[in-house]
Amino acid sequence: MQGIVLRVYSDFIDVLSEEGERWRCKVTGRLKRRRRRTTLVAAGDGVQFRPVDEVKREAQITAILPRKSVLSRRRPGAFTPVEDVILANPDEIMVVFAAAEPEPNLFLLDRFLVAAESSEIPSFIVINKIDLTGEARAREAFGLYEAIGYPVYYVSAKEGAGVDALRNHLRDHITVVAGPSGAGKSSLINRLLPGLNLKVGELMRIGKGKHTTRWAQLYPLPTGGFIADTPGLRELGLWDIRPNELSDYFPEIRALTPQCRFSDCTHINEPGCAVREAVARGEIHPHRWQSYLQLFEEASQAPKYVEEP
Numbered sequence: 001m002q003g004i005v006l007r008v009y010s011d012f013i014d015v016l017s018e019e020g021e022r023w024r025c026k027v028t029g030r031l032k033r034r035r036r037r038t039t040l041v042a043a044g045d046g047v048q049f050r051p052v053d054e055v056k057r058e059a060q061i062t063a064i065l066p067r068k069s070v071l072s073r074r075r076p077g078a079f080t081p082v083e084d085v086i087l088a089n090p091d092e093i094m095v096v097f098a099a100a101e102p103e104p105n106l107f108l109l110d111r112f113l114v115a116a117e118s119s120e121i122p123s124f125i126v127i128n129k130i131d132l133t134g135e136a137r138a139r140e141a142f143g144l145y146e147a148i149g150y151p152v153y154y155v156s157a158k159e160g161a162g163v164d165a166l167r168n169h170l171r172d173h174i175t176v177v178a179g180p181s182g183a184g185k186s187s188l189i190n191r192l193l194p195g196l197n198l199k200v201g202e203l204m205r206i207g208k209g210k211h212t213t214r215w216a217q218l219y220p221l222p223t224g225g226f227i228a229d230t231p232g233l234r235e236l237g238l239w240d241i242r243p244n245e246l247s248d249y250f251p252e253i254r255a256l257t258p259q260c261r262f263s264d265c266t267h268i269n270e271p272g273c274a275v276r277e278a279v280a281r282g283e284i285h286p287h288r289w290q291s292y293l294q295l296f297e298e299a300s301q302a303p304k305y306v307e308e309p
């Protein structure tokens, strides 16, 4: 039988079969030995399994299908990087941000977008809590991201505005939810999945205590597809981003780098820099340029990995 992993919970793996049944699975030692350099099995993995107890719906995983994409982090300090897979096969990252309460900090939003870009998974933005500002004001504040090319949805998890359009976007694929604490991620998932009742207004605990979700959990959407609540991206630092790759993670800067005189231009002080020329002409938003400079500084100071020999 075949299915998708909804979550990994200590030794147990919850799998949703193609027939729509939930099975509690275990992995055999043979499979464990074969996958040492990456997480054995993660939410989002496609698996094959063999029923052990049809009544209790217990099964044994016999194969893990190849991953199309991963949301992962490399463990800091590891001599040889080991991939820590937070979620397998994500199609999109949804960055949730509040229009108010807390007051928007666009630098924080940029940090999330850069982290999302560095994972090479397409991302889009959801501005929540528009009941507090009105949609027009929110559009004004975040329109610069639409100009860059990010899809932006304006919603209220509390009152339901904009949620239908968002629901449509989420259809038939795996979406990861990211964003700072208090943005309303859990509220939004609750709105998309009535009856789920994720805890709201409570900090999601990461890796403390035995019974908190350590990795991602997938929730099947009524319209097809899955949404994943994850502690991963929120705590994803920028420590594994090298300064010279940062411009790849700003789409509007990335588009200009081929025109810089030097192919390895960092756009800080090299002559003939097409990016700084665009900044001077006002073609790159000043706020985004400030974020680039600040993140460049941070990335330059971050501890480096020991590269594999």
Ligand SMILES: Nc1nc2c(ncn2[C@@H]2O[C@H](COP(=O)(O)OP(=O)(O)OP(=O)(O)O)[C@@H](O)[C@H]2O)c(=O)[nH]1
Residues within 6 Å of the ligand: 128, 129, 130, 131, 132, 155, 156, 157, 158, 159, 179, 180, 181, 182, 183, 184, 185, 186, 187, 188, 199, 200, 201, 202, 203, 204
């Ligand atoms: N006015 C308003 N408040 C909201 C909305 N969505 C969420 N809130 C409130 O914002 C606070 C935080 O919401 P959560 O859903 O817990 O936020 P979260 O992003 O899941 O936060 P963490 O789990 O800590 O990462 C709660 O007090 C919610 O009631 C909204 O659309 N409008």
Ligand SMILES: [Mg+2]
Residues within 6 Å of the ligand: 185, 186, 187, 199, 200, 201, 202, 204
């Ligand atoms: Mg939450």
Ligand SMILES: [Zn+2]
Residues within 6 Å of the ligand: 257, 260, 261, 265, 266, 267, 268, 270, 272, 273, 274, 275, 276
């Ligand atoms: Zn340049």
